[in-house]
Amino acid sequence: MSARAHKQDPGGTAKSAPASESASESIVLPIPAGKLPGHFRSPKLGEAVAVYTYRDAEGCDLGYIARFETADGKLFLPTTLWQTPNGLSWLNKSWPKPRPLYGLDHLAAQPRASVIVAEGEKAADAAQKVFPNSVAVTSPGGAKAAKSADWTPLAGRQVMIWPDNDAPGFGYALDVERELAAVGAGIVTTVDAMRVAASLPSGEARTPPEGWDAAAGLDDDGWQPDALRALVLQHVERAEPTPSYVSFDRFRMNSDGLTAEVTKGRGESASVENLWISAPFEVIGRARDPYGLGWARWLRWRDPDGRRHEHAVADAALHGDMGALAADLAARGLVVSRAGRGPLLDYLNQVSVEARVTTVNRTGWHIIGEQRVFVLPDAVIGQPETETVILTGATAAPYSRKGTLQEWRDSIGRLTAGHSRLVLAVSTAFAGSLVDLVGGEGGGVNLYGQSSRGKTTALKSAASVWGRGASDPGFVRSWRATANAQEATAAIVTDTLLCLDEIGVAEGRDAAAAVYQLASGVGKGRSARDGSIRAPMTWRVLTLSTGELPMAAKIAEDKQRKAYAGQAVRLLDVPADAGRGFGLFDNAGPDGDPARLAEALQKAALSAYGEAGPAFVRAMMDMGQEEARALVVDLVENFVAEHAPADSDGQIRRAAARLGMIAAAGELARTFNIVPWQEGEAEAAAARALSDWIGSRGGTEPAEVREAIAQVRRFFEAHGESRFESVDDTDARPVPNRAGWRRGHGDGRVWLVLPEMWKSEVCTGLDPVATAKILAERGMMKRDPNGRLQRSERTPGGATLRVYVMTSMVFDGGSDAP
Numbered sequence: 083m084s085a086r087a088h089k090q091d092p093g094g095t096a097k098s099a100p101a102s103e104s105a106s107e108s109i110v111l112p113i114p115a116g117k118l119p120g121h122f123r124s125p126k127l128g129e130a131v132a133v134y135t136y137r138d139a140e141g142c143d144l145g146y147i148a149r150f151e152t153a154d155g156k157l158f159l160p161t162t163l164w165q166t167p168n169g170l171s172w173l174n175k176s177w178p179k180p181r182p183l184y185g186l187d188h189l190a191a192q193p194r195a196s197v198i199v200a201e202g203e204k205a206a207d208a209a210q211k212v213f214p215n216s217v218a219v220t221s222p223g224g225a226k227a228a229k230s231a232d233w234t235p236l237a238g239r240q241v242m243i244w245p246d247n248d249a250p251g252f253g254y255a256l257d258v259e260r261e262l263a264a265v266g267a268g269i270v271t272t273v274d275a276m277r278v279a280a281s282l283p284s285g286e287a288r289t290p291p292e293g294w295d296a297a298a299g300l301d302d303d304g305w306q307p308d309a310l311r312a313l314v315l316q317h318v319e320r321a322e323p324t325p326s327y328v329s330f331d332r333f334r335m336n337s338d339g340l341t342a343e344v345t346k347g348r349g350e351s352a353s354v355e356n357l358w359i360s361a362p363f364e365v366i367g368r369a370r371d372p373y374g375l376g377w378a379r380w381l382r383w384r385d386p387d388g389r390r391h392e393h394a395v396a397d398a399a400l401h402g403d404m405g406a407l408a409a410d411l412a413a414r415g416l417v418v419s420r421a422g423r424g425p426l427l428d429y430l431n432q433v434s435v436e437a438r439v440t441t442v443n444r445t446g447w448h449i450i451g452e453q454r455v456f457v458l459p460d461a462v463i464g465q466p467e468t469e470t471v472i473l474t475g476a477t478a479a480p481y482s483r484k485g486t487l488q489e490w491r492d493s494i495g496r497l498t499a500g501h502s503r504l505v506l507a508v509s510t511a512f513a514g515s516l517v518d519l520v521g522g523e524g525g526g527v528n529l530y531g532q533s534s535r536g537k538t539t540a541l542k543s544a545a546s547v548w549g550r551g552a553s554d555p556g557f558v559r560s561w562r563a564t565a566n567a568q569e570a571t572a573a574i575v576t577d578t579l580l581c582l583d584e585i586g587v588a589e590g591r592d593a594a595a596a597v598y599q600l601a602s603g604v605g606k607g608r609s610a611r612d613g614s615i616r617a618p619m620t621w622r623v624l625t626l627s628t629g630e631l632p633m634a635a636k637i638a639e640d641k642q643r644k645a646y647a648g649q650a651v652r653l654l655d656v657p658a659d660a661g662r663g664f665g666l667f668d669n670a671g672p673d674g675d676p677a678r679l680a681e682a683l684q685k686a687a688l689s690a691y692g693e694a695g696p697a698f699v700r701a702m703m704d705m706g707q708e709e710a711r712a713l714v715v716d717l718v719e720n721f722v723a724e725h726a727p728a729d730s731d732g733q734i735r736r737a738a739a740r741l742g743m744i745a746a747a748g749e750l751a752r753t754f755n756i757v758p759w760q761e762g763e764a765e766a767a768a769a770r771a772l773s774d775w776i777g778s779r780g781g782t783e784p785a786e787v788r789e790a791i792a793q794v795r796r797f798f799e800a801h802g803e804s805r806f807e808s809v810d811d812t813d814a815r816p817v818p819n820r821a822g823w824r825r826g827h828g829d830g831r832v833w834l835v836l837p838e839m840w841k842s843e844v845c846t847g848l849d850p851v852a853t854a855k856i857l858a859e860r861g862m863m864k865r866d867p868n869g870r871l872q873r874s875e876r877t878p879g880g881a882t883l884r885v886y887v888m889t890s891m892v893f894d895g896g897s898d899a900p
Contacts, residue, residue: 551687
């Protein structure tokens with residue numbers, strides 16, 4: 083609002099001043115003691131609802147801003163004291179630029195306190211209540227006037243900017259960031275007002291109100307200051323600082339680039355010239371990994387298109403080919419002159435900075451010093467104050483964000499409720515961040531079944547927890563990848579989720595190797611240039627896979643391989659069909675059409691994503707990691723005790739523990755108000771998956787036992803007649819490639835198997851003695867009178883041989899067979 087010039091009459095009433103007087107007016111600062119305006123009433127606006135006093139560092143008044151509420155919204159009218167040709171007059175006009183900040187007296191009184199910059203005086207007063215140990219300030223004139231204020235009192239101060247939740251507020255925050263950088267403020271952070279505004283004191287989420295600020299939080303929403311402070315601190319992001327260039331000795335760095343003084347010529351003809359070396363860059367810290375290895379200079383610059391780049395120049399590279407180093411930097415957008423390659427190498431070798439950067443090559447949990455942090459490509463949750471943590475090699479990271487947590491909750495969260503397989507998939511996405519916390523093991527779930535059953539919909543819904551619910555680009559990856567690519571992909575999704583679509587596109591041998599490798603968390607050992615063994619790549623990951631075939635069937639496509647029990651328990655084959663007649667869904671959805679429900683989920687996974695996973699990790703940190711760990715361990719133990727059958731072997735209990743962790747993640751997400759599911763819904767989904775997995779594997783016996791019985795049964799089904807010579811028929815023709823003899827008929831028939839044939843053919847790939855014990859325990863093999871596995875039997879030639887004697891029970895497996 084533009085203010086007209088006014089003057090005060092002897093009675094203190096403001097009157098319009100002639101325009102010609104403005105040229106000779108000068109503001110009076112500070113306002114003399116005892117000199118106050120008569121009132122803050124406007125003939126057009128009425129009585130002010132609030133008056134904010136601006137004071138200098140000594141506490142003397144500098145002027146006032148009155149707030150008025152009208153039918154069209156809020157309006158502000160400044161009142162300052164001016165020297166005019168007619169004497170001292172109160173005028174409704176602002177201070178000359180640069181204008182004072184609101185709260186200068188408090189800044190002076192607390193020189194070590196951190197500072198909160200709010201947008202507007204009312205918001206600043208509210209922010210002061212929320213952060214009583216800090217000093218809340220603002221600039222006069224509204225969201226577009228930040229550049230008109232004097233920000234020098236904040237030089238060297240730690241500042242947090244708390245803007246309003248609207249476009250002008252976000253613009254104000256950017257302007258303040260630039261002004262603070264110009265005056266040399268300390269660490270500057272900015273509150274994510276949209277995320278803060280999306281929460282209510284009850285824990286419910288909502289669509290963030292436009293224009294929401296600290297005052298609205300206290301007055302309208304009913305937040306208690308302590309609770310609102312805790313919420314705000316969850317959503318604070320560090321502002322990008324102004325470039326900090328390092329100059330020393332003969333080197334000078336500024337916005338024009340890096341230059342160096344060089345001497346040309348000799349003797350009396352020698353001259354000193356400035357050599358332009360490169361475009362400007364910052365050395366933001368000395369980098370190394372958490373173990374103190376891989377030292378480097380961490381550089382930051384902007385390319386000719388204005389894109390920001392960060393890159394670590396290894397110390398080792400500074401002792402190599404300077405042309406190769408310059409070429410590498412040039413390929414990343416840093417312009418380097420040919421004549422400046424040598425001086426550039428000298429600058430990098432000699433530059434000294436105090437800041438330290440810890441580099442990590444995978445996402446997820448890390449211990450930096452004694453602090454646990456969670457690293458993502460675009461954020462470090464729990465970032466240490468004295469250390470910068472940076473994820474390297476994240477150029478192909480699939481993480482991205484769109485929309486708000488509330489929008490994700492209202493779409494994916496709401497649409498998955500009531501559907502056990504969808505709840506299982508989304509819970510698996512949250513569970514990745516629990517693996518390290520509870521000392522769990524990697525593994526995952528493979529949803530298998532016919533096409534058009536909703537498997538990919540479940541995968542995309544789960545993917546939206548951490549990134550875009552799609553592939554190319556998106557968080558969903560394909561099974562068709564080389565082993566090396568699979569390692570790199572696993573490392574970049576450590577402690578989150580690896581989404582692999584359609585196991586059918588992978589080769590059987592590749593799928594077998596990938597299942598073990600992904601679950602083991604350790605990559606291949608490789609040699610360094612000097613012949614030493616490099617540290618292998620490591621990861622921790624839960625996998626959510628889909629395919630038309632179970633994992634075991636896929637591996638069996640490679641005729642020389644079979645699925646071992648370790649693979650089956652690492653990647654649990656769970657039928658995608660929920661068994662309700664709607665494919666993967668438990669019901670037809672709100673529109674009564676499963677196809678429309680699938681379409682709505684896939685659309686939602688593209689409109690709001692990437693917020694739920696980080697919010698889950700932040701909520702765990704707020705709870706306290708030890709408390710969260712104890713809670714999850716208790717939930718997992720209770721799940722195993724309640725849902726694993728009493729006669730379960732170790733494999734089933736391992737599977738139950740993994741599904742219990744998935745259940746715990748889903749229940750925690752509900753507790754954190756990230757998903758709108760019913761209490762116990764995630765546990766029920768995991769319990770149902772466990773029951774279905776046990777059913778699909780053929781029972782509760784160990785997988786090795788079931789596979790051994792099945793392999794022996796297959797041999798006798800295929801060769802029980804053709805490769806066993808009849809003892810009863812003396813006229814029968816000799817049997818080629820004989821494996822033994824058969825005797826009797828019907829249920830009384832037995833097969834006498836030669837020991838070497840038992841080892842080499844019947845039990846190929848199995849332990850022959852252990853297999854014989856399994857069969858004997860189930861009545862499928864006869865022991866001798868002394869309990870030994872081989873019996874002495876007379877053969878047609880009259881000789882007595884030691885053989886294995888199989889009974890007809892091998893075909894039905896006996897009463898204990900699966």
